[in-house]
Amino acid sequence: MEPRILADLEHSYGIMVRHATPVAGGWLNRKWKVETGSGTFLVKQFSHSRYDRTGLDQIHHALQRQRVLEAEGFPCPRIVPCRQDAVRRVDDETTYMVMTFCAGGIERHDTISATQMHSLGKACGAMHLAFSRLPVAGVKGYPLCGQRLIDSLWAYHRTHAGQMAKDAPIAYRQTIQAQEAVLRTLCAEWLDRLPMGIAHEDFSADNMLFHPEGVSAILDFDRNQYSWLWHDIGRALLSFSWTGERLDADKVAAFRAGYATCLPLSHQDVVEALRITWCLESPWWIVPERFAGDGSEKITRFRDELLWLTHRWFDLDSLV
Numbered sequence: 437m438e439p440r441i442l443a444d445l446e447h448s449y450g451i452m453v454r455h456a457t458p459v460a461g462g463w464l465n466r467k468w469k470v471e472t473g474s475g476t477f478l479v480k481q482f483s484h485s486r487y488d489r490t491g492l493d494q495i496h497h498a499l500q501r502q503r504v505l506e507a508e509g510f511p512c513p514r515i516v517p518c519r520q521d522a523v524r525r526v527d528d529e530t531t532y533m534v535m536t537f538c539a540g541g542i543e544r545h546d547t548i549s550a551t552q553m554h555s556l557g558k559a560c561g562a563m564h565l566a567f568s569r570l571p572v573a574g575v576k577g578y579p580l581c582g583q584r585l586i587d588s589l590w591a592y593h594r595t596h597a598g599q600m601a602k603d604a605p606i607a608y609r610q611t612i613q614a615q616e617a618v619l620r621t622l623c624a625e626w627l628d629r630l631p632m633g634i635a636h637e638d639f640s641a642d643n644m645l646f647h648p649e650g651v652s653a654i655l656d657f658d659r660n661q662y663s664w665l666w667h668d669i670g671r672a673l674l675s676f677s678w679t680g681e682r683l684d685a686d687k688v689a690a691f692r693a694g695y696a697t698c699l700p701l702s703h704q705d706v707v708e709a710l711r712i713t714w715c716l717e718s719p720w721w722i723v724p725e726r727f728a729g730d731g732s733e734k735i736t737r738f739r740d741e742l743l744w745l746t747h748r749w750f751d752l753d754s755l756v
Contacts, residue, residue: 437456440527442456445479451470451534459478461642463486469537479532480533481531482523482533484529492531496521496523497576499522499523501660502657505566511651511652512655513655516536518534540645541647545684550690551649552646552650553677556646556672557690557701560672561695561698563668564699567635567660568633572633576662577661579662580628583627585627593612597612604724607743608724608727622715630708633662635667636659636660637667639654639675663716666708667712667716669695669705683755688706703756704753707752710756714742714749721741722739
């Protein structure tokens with residue numbers, strides 16, 4: 437941990453660090469599990485190469501919304517504020533935050549139980565319900581426009597189809613070709629009918645901790661913003677119920693039942709959640725560099741999930 441953060445923890449928070457252990461995960465940001473005389477905390481330093489001042493301001497507002505959730509008893513880390521601010525900006529190069537360290541383990545699609553999936557669905561529904569009570573004016577992403585998303589997807593497709601190398605991997609070539617049929621099914625009216633509101637927007641396996649009976653904590657609210665709510669649902673179901681060939685029906689049903697304790701979620705809603713996830717994530721994962729064969733296991737799975745959605749788009753009603 438940087439000496440300037442150690443010094444500022446003592447000066448600004450009154451926290452004397454006894455031991456700091458790096459925590460893996462997070463793109464460019466750095467994390468430490470910090471042992472102190474007053475408890476165990478997680479310190480997260482934000483990358484100034486990833487975030488400019490506007491980006492850091494948006495994170496500050498996103499974390500203030502996390503504080504609202506925590507105050508309502510939602511399972512997430514408690515942010516330790518500095519003079520009411522969730523983010524501490526030391527200087528032009530150093531910005532960090534402090535929160536309680538949450539116990540629990542990370543589950544994957546092949547380890548998570550139906551009981552844990554039910555708990556995750558309930559947590560997702562409770563989060564959406566709590567966020568629905570917050571004002572949205574000024575929140576990043578607000579307002580949404582379905583036609584704008586469709587236009588961006590067509591532009592992305594045309595660019596990649598037009599610039600495809602002759603020796604492009606066959607899987608990439610076939611997926612780009614299959615995208616056109618999918619894009620022709622999209623219309624702004626469909627997108628504009630889907631539920632919108634403040635969503636987590638990074639509701640994936642790395643950002644959830646579990647105990648044997650359910651969710652221990654939902655993590656990393658940095659990206660929460662106004663979006664299509666069901667993106668959170670689609671992302672969670674792909675992360676935890678997609679086996680590599682199909683969706684695990686029991687796990688999908690358990691998540692649905694948990695979510696429905698807070699908000700309605702039908703079979704058709706799940707299908708639409710998977711489709712909006714494709715719309716939002718395909719530009720991230722269906723790009724040439726994801727087919728180079730040297731990606732991490734996590735990145736490869738994201739890519740393969742989107743490939744599966746592309747090629748099963750017209751069968752999703754029967755596959756869920």
